[in-house]
Amino acid sequence: MDHRCLFIRKTMGISMQAAGEALRDLVKGLKGRKVAVLGHMRPDGDCIGSQTALCRMLLAEGVDALCVNRDRIPPNLVPYAEGVTFVKGADYDATDRVAVTVDCADASRIGTELLAKFPSGILANIDHHASNPDYAQTNIVVREAAATCHILAAGALAQGLAVDTVTAKALHLGILTDTGRFCYRSTTADVFAIIAELVRRGADPAEANYRVFEQESRGKLELTKRFLNTILFHEDGKICSGELTQADYAATGTSKEDKEGLVEFPRSVEGVEIAVLMEEGADGIRGSLRGRDPKLRLDLCAGKLNGGGHMLAAGFNMQGCRLPQDRAKILGIVIAHYREYSAK
């Protein structure tokens, strides 16, 4: 007997128009209920912006709502959570709140310990990830939306839900970060029209750009300097590598989270087809590979270095290796892979 039909659910998502109507019905329908608005682990701008905006729309309708996250709000995003209570997942012990998730591709993205505090499941799921399996009772999932904040902004503006200056700033934050500062393919004319209305209502692009993108630590800049000093080109400039060591983190007061984005320096150079970042830790060398041509199959290249990933972005982990004696071996494998796949 074939049971597959029980497990494969069609998840087509809904239109932005339908999402707006569903958002209005949800916000109005929650009157008299107590609500926890949940975001994902390691929250980003779209997560904090969505939680704040939805919570403020609920509060404006007289609904008792607060936000709960496993992890803290990143310090530079704290100003966007104005007027809303954020509770740490570990401190959350209420049993009388219904759960609404925002920006979570799956319920487990809120963290398994926090999810266990809602044994009756998720009431509503507002999201834009293509893989979202519609895990809640009400699923407001728009797959072509640029951000969860895009869904909330479009719905709230069309349906007349409360969008004051603070809410407009939160919605703008999520769209700004999830579109890569309005650069990704998801940045449509419709997105700009919504942003125009949010700016009219008080969203401040210059302030947001400063808070989100111009608050790097001095340590991160020093780490960047050290990384750039290690940059080398191979294969006539087609491959560009750079490296980090424990000593670099120690000398700059940074941690491995601060390597975020560094691989973009070698990747962004004209002519470079594979960017390599090698990081020597206590137990070996971890690495990142980045490319722009799927033909080079960086997932397979990483596989040759005890790793894996996607065609354009992959990672590897060479236990027991040290940079001085092993960098040439690792780069040799990348170079051989490049020669083989670029010739195909």
Ligand SMILES: [Mn+2]
């Ligand atoms: Mn998002």
